[in-house]
Amino acid sequence: MTTAHTEKTAMVQGTRLESLPTDLYIPPEALQISLDNFEGPLDLLLYLIQRHHFDILNIPMLEITRQYLHYVELMKTLHLDLAVEYLLMAAMLIEIKSRLLLPTPASIVNADSEEAGGDPRLKLVKQLQDYARYKQAAQDLDALPRCGRDRFLTMAAVPQLPKDIQVPNIPWPVLLQTLRDIMARVKFFTAHRVVLEPLSVRERMGLILVSLQTAPTINFNCLFTVEEGRAGVVVTFLAILELVKESLIRVEQAQPFDLIQLIRVEIL
Secondary structure, three states, rough: OOOOOOOOOOEOOOEOOOOOOOOOOOOHHHHOOOOOOOOOOOHHHHHHHHHHHOOOOOOOHHHHHHHHHHHHHHHHHHHOOOOOHHHHHHHHHHHHHHHHOOOOOOHHHOOOHHHHEEEEEEEHHHHHHHHHHHHHHHHHHOOOOOEEEOEEEOOOOOOOOOOOOOOOOOOOHHHHHHHHHHHHHHHHOOOOOOOOOOOHHHHHHOOOOOOOOOOOOOEEHHHOHHHHHHHHHHHHHHHHHHHOOOOOOEEEEOOOOOOEEEEEOOOO
């Protein structure tokens, strides 16, 4: 029994590649290592301190200088643009480390200089603290929602919804005559009032709707309380008109001289 064997070969510009070429050349720039971008030497120092959990008030100058110089040499190896500020910071770190190693006579210490506290690291520590505060404030501001990045404005047209207003089929003279009859009856009920309670059309509309929840129809005359006087009659009548306008109730009369009925409108 024979087994079929197929070889997979590459085609380069229509020519079968039988073997790998021996003159392949890969330039050094083809393989690059991506490093974190720092905004300056202080940013690099702060990164190294936070990465190794160093105390910013008691910086180990030997270790931080070694880490900093290692990163500078790495930037040179990768052919990265090395700003002058990085080299200046490296020289400052070496100078601070040298001052820590060499004792300084108390007679040459100037009270106005940064060494007045006895520690040449004080000026660097203050710069790092100020930079850390400003960097954190910038990150907090950048985390806030921004229009165009996190929030986007939009506009939508409000649709015109059709509204069916049902006009009562009762003639206005009949409705006004009923109102005049009720106003005439109010004259016979007068009372002395010490406190006048304010009457609200909106509140009276709510009371009428609550009454219609228990009964589908209500007699028009039953909604008026003559003890409230003219103001109560007017407020109740305005509440009925507003409910009719909002298509929440209907006002009907079966035939002339019958009682006017308020009917609840079922909202779909």
